Amino acid sequence: MTALIELVQDDIKSILPHRDPFLFLDVVTITSPGKDGLSTLNMANIQDCVLAGPSINKEDILVELVLEAAAQLSGVVLSTQPNLPEGEDVQKLLLGFDDVVVTACPKSAELITLSTTVLSEFKGMYQCAFEALSPCGLNISGKLNVLNGVTS
Amino acid sequence: MMAYTQHFTIAKDEAVFSGHFPQSPVFPGVLLMGMTRKVIESCLKSPSTLKQITRHRFSGMVKPGDELTIAIKLAKDEGKVVTITSVASVGDKTVAKGKFIYEMIEAA
Numbered sequence: 001m002t003a004l005i006e007l008v009q010d011d012i013k014s015i016l017p018h019r020d021p022f023l024f025l026d027v028v029t030i031t032s033p034g035k036d037g038l039s040t041l042n043m044a045n046i047q048d049c050v051l052a053g054p055s056i057n058k059e060d061i062l063v064e065l066v067l068e069a070a071a072q073l074s075g076v077v078l079s080t081q082p083n084l085p086e087g088e089d090v091q092k093l094l095l096g097f098d099d100v101v102v103t104a105c106p107k108s109a110e111l112i113t114l115s116t117t118v119l120s121e122f123k124g125m126y127q128c129a130f131e132a133l134s135p136c137g138l139n140i141s142g143k144l145n146v147l148n149g150v151t152s
Numbered sequence: 153m154m155a156y157t158q159h160f161t162i163a164k165d166e167a168v169f170s171g172h173f174p175q176s177p178v179f180p181g182v183l184l185m186g187m188t189r190k191v192i193e194s195c196l197k198s199p200s201t202l203k204q205i206t207r208h209r210f211s212g213m214v215k216p217g218d219e220l221t222i223a224i225k226l227a228k229d230e231g232k233v234v235t236i237t238s239v240a241s242v243g244d245k246t247v248a249k250g251k252f253i254y255e256m257i258e259a260a
Contacts, residue, residue: 022171062188068182096209
């Protein structure tokens with residue numbers, strides 16, 4: 001049985017370029033290195049001021065904030081893959097989302113359990129499945145695509 | 153709503169840039185999605201709920217000060233369910249596109 005790896009925010013900051021107020025994860029648990037991970041998203045911790053931008057506020061984009069947290073979790077899980085390329089020419093980009101199904105919208109102060117699984121890899125492009133669940137019935141699931149490699 | 157276009161200016165001092173990313177600010181793709189959804193929902197005539205987002209792709213970056221255009225189009229109207237496609241662009245470059253599926257809420 002594989003031991004769980006727990007990454008705290010300093011570890012996460014060494015992996016992701018995101019910083020406050022747009023780093024949403026405090027702790028990530030790697031349940032299978034390079035493949036599966038879990039985290040908890042506290043929607044109450046996401047500041048309104050992050051979203052002071054063009055006519056949007058936190059309440060308008062709660063679904064998208066969950067998607068961002070899922071992408072951050074996937075980035076952390078991918079970083080635990082063996083033999084990842086390293087160096088300045090390695091790019092880490094969120095490429096898109098597929099088949100996102102929203103069965104209930106999140107609330108602004110919910111605790112949400114996030115999980116992700118790496119499904120496939122092709123030339124540094126990874127597809128991950130994710131799920132976001134809350135006791136209040138939130139359920140968002142889907143797939144996200146990220147680049148973690150060197151583009152030709 | 154058959155088609156609608158809205159223009160935005162991404163402020164250079166947007167608060168989000170301090171965290172995304174401090175060394176190289178980029179407007180987050182998920183906020184583009186959120187802005188697109190808000191444009192769509194301002195155009196829908198009936199109360200509706202988001203059911204799916206699919207084939208959403210990011211193909212370019214939005215930087216501080218960019219002029220962003222979000223264009224949406226009704227792609228399919230099946231009565232209770234509508235599909236709206238979106239294209240976000242900066243100048244001539246498409247930076248994101250996707251498909252949003254909504255279900256109309258029936259009056260009680």
